[in-house]
Amino acid sequence: MISPTPMQTRIEMKLQEAFRPIELDVINESHMHAGHAGDDGSGGSHWCVVIKSNAFDGISRVGRDRMVYDALVDEMKIIHALTIKIKT
Amino acid sequence: MENIVFDQIKKEIASHDVVLFMKGTGVFPQCGFSAAVVQTLSEMGVSFKDINILEDQTMRQAIKDFSQWPTIPQLYVKGEFVGGCDIVREMAETGELAQMFDAKGISHSKAA
Secondary structure: OOOOOOHHHHHHHHHHHHHOOOEEEEEEOHHHHOOOOOOOOOOOOEEEEEEEOHHHOOOOHHHHHHHHHHHOHHHHOOOOEEEEEEEO | OHHHHHHHHHHHHHHOOEEEEEOEOOOOEOOHHHHHHHHHHHHOOOOOEEEEHHHOHHHHHHHHHHHOOOOOOEEEEOOEEEEOHHHHHHHHHHOHHHHHHHHOOOOOOOOO
8 A cells, every 4th residue: 555645745746846946845834723724633734835936937926826826736625725935 | 507606706896896705704704814814904994795605615616716716715806806815914014905905996094
């Protein structure tokens, strides 16, 4: 049996592939929301992404976030929340 | 089916200046991110139409497809998608939100 890839690695791999970032931090914030709405008990419900990439140059804030959401379309179906911090 | 809900969304964002698609209601938000946007708008004295997507599963999916935005809350001002919780909070901090309300003629209590 192959165990599922942990969410952190999944998110990192997808973002690496999509944006070739200069900087990338994927932070699990689930513990900050334990017991709140959206906490499914998995310990992987709330995430924060800090990313810096030339791919975002010249794109609006909403457009940039959409690019990140698009890259993580499968993960967004599983997790509850994703905070996106894009550095330019 | 999708078209009917899309029409309903279009009608809501056309007939109210500020619309918040959220989990719960303005009085009783049921998610911290929705609550944060409610708080921001309330602090600015901006009245808004709240649409509780938890009460309507069709709307819950449709608004994500309509906005091409996978998360809730979602703020619309004068029919235009502004963003979710992060963007609204960031815009409030930088004063951009007040500027946008001014530009769109929406009354609020915060000086830009």
